Amino acid sequence: MLKERNALVVSVGDRTPFDGLELYGWNLVRADNLDDLPKLVRRHHCTVGLLYCDQCDWGEIAKAWGHVARVSGSVSWIAVINHDDMEDDELRSLIARSFFDFYTLPINPERFHEVLGHAHGMAELRRGMRHEPGTEEIDFKIIGRSKAISKLFALIYKVSETDLPVLINGESGTGKELTTQAIHAHSVRASGPCIEVNCGAIPPSLIQSELFGHEKGAFTGAAKRKIGLIEAAHGGTLFLDEIGDLPLEIQAHLLRFLQEQTIRRLGSTSKIHVDARVVAATHVDLEKAVADGRFREDLYYRINVLPVTVPPLRERKGDVEVLARHFLSTLDSDLVRHVNGFSEAAIRAMNDHRWPGNVRELINRVHRAAILSEGSEISVFDLGLGDDESQGRRIHSLDEARAQAEKRAIRQALxxxxxxxxxxxxxxxxxxxxxxxxxxxHQIPSDPSGIDGDSGLLS
Structure with missing residues (x-):
């Protein structure tokens, strides 16, 4: 018995020429309108999409197809067309730009089954490139092996399957932005934009225009129409970083967008529909902010549908060494060619450190240590986590202690x-x-990067 596979059918017109495919193991999932596509793709795990358009305007189809491609994820699309349609320039351009293949009528079921099988195989290859939960990394950005990070991976996969709002909590430097990127990359919106908005970095006087856009002449200096960041996220993901810093007035506008999926540019009376999934992030306690009157309660419940907490580095047992070696490997090899790794004392010190700055602090310490290190291994001192002698290296005399202090002062000054x-x-x-x-x-190089020691700067 043939294994059943699901093909998504979008048919514009009254008839569909796909009868008989069920005999070849294909289940046809029919979409009544384009808005149903994301739900059908997820529910039925469709790998192949069929578009049939009977005597329609291919120019109009081309205008709408960018949205279709974004929301249908890794589906391989096949255009099923009449032979005469190939004379249409809009159709040829659309197929070349956005389709896996095309097939001209009439349908030969056996040959058409082969075309579908090829499209299905390519879709499965694309999906197979995504990592499964529990692996060491997601998209080569979030790296770790600890139980805490494995739980985060599993949660990312779960929330990626929906379009509901996500609220990411976590201390500064834990990787909330990378978590958002992973959620976006594993969702059906992966081919759409992922627009990041740092709510705390935009001046209050500009934030409404930045988020919602404005029309020409809406205010002094508005020389032309501007598309806002929310509108720019249409078809993809809107990441609102540090959402707790939004002014209360803007929170009300954001709440309206989340409820209605529409916005209004400054200076306009028209509403614009925006299809964007919202992922918000914060390092502050929003429940306390609600109690203090600094954050709207209704907005808090609207964004906190799917809560995700990114663990601090101190709770990721075993990940520090993995991360440190990875960050060392990302540096220019010519700049740190003398460094082969970390001393045992350095690894112990990193594992014992509390990392108040989390992964961001680890990156900074490793990069700085690799550049300033004088030996083949990065030491505890290079990392700024204490003295090498405190990690088991004994000082035998005052002269040696004086020399160590002198060397530290010189290296720090340089x-x-x-x-x-x-x-x-x-x-x-x-x-x-x-x-x-x-x-x-003390055999301290004055120009470890090979430049003039008096006037050059360390690159």
Whole structure:
């Protein structure tokens, strides 16, 4: 018995020429209108789409097809056409731009089944490129093996299957933006835009225009029409980062958009329909903000349909070393060719550190340490997590202790002045000649990037 596969059928006109395909193991899922596509694709796991248009305006179909392609995800589309239709320039352009294949009538079921099978195989290959829950990374951006991050992966896959609003909670630097990108990438909106709005970075006087757009002449300086960020997210995902920083007045406008899926540009009386999924993120306690009157309660419940919490780095046991090695590998090899990895003491120190700045702090420490490190391994001192001697390296004399302190002061001064030796000498309260002598004494390079030690800057 043939395994049944699902093909999504969009038919414009009164008749459909697809009778008999069921005998070849195909189940035809018919869409009554374009708005039903995302729901049908998810519910029936459709891999192939069939468009049949009987005596229709291909120009009008082409205008609507960008939205169809976005909301239908990884579906392989086949245009089923009359032979004479191939004379239409709009149709030829549409097929070349947006379709996997086309087939001219009349249908030979056996041959058509082969075309469908090829389209199905390509769709499955595209879907197979997505990682399954529990793997080390999603889309090569969120990396980890811990139980905490595996739970996050599983939750990302679940919420990606719906179009409901998502509220991402987490401390600063945990990766809320990457989580949003992963949700978008694994949704049926993956081919659409993912528009990021940092609600705390837009001046209050501009935020309404930035979000909702404006018409020409809406206010002084509005020389032409501007599309807002919400409208720009049509067909995709709107990411509202730090939503707790939105002014109360703008919160009311956002609530109206979430309820009606429409916006009104500044200076306009017309409503515009916007099909965008909203993902919001915050590092503040929105429930407390509601109690304090700083955040609308009705908006909070509207965005908090699917809550997702990104774990802090201190709760991701075993991920610190994996992440540190990954961030080290992303640096320019010519810049850090002398560094092979981390010392055992450095790894212990990283695992013991509480990481108040989370992953963002880890990135900064690793990149800085790799550039400033003098040895083949990054040390505890290079990371700024303590002294190497506190991790088991003993000092045997006052002279050695004095030398260690001197070396630390010189390296810090060089780093703070961009490896400009004259500036570093001034910062240390000594002459440039003396500093050069100390650099030679302690075997500290004055220009680790190979540039002039007096006037160059560390790149």
């Amino acid at each position: 780093a703070e002045t961009g490896y400009t030796v004259s500036h570093a000498a001034k910062l240390l309260g000594t002459s440039r000649r003396t500093l050069y002598r100390l650099l030679e004494k």
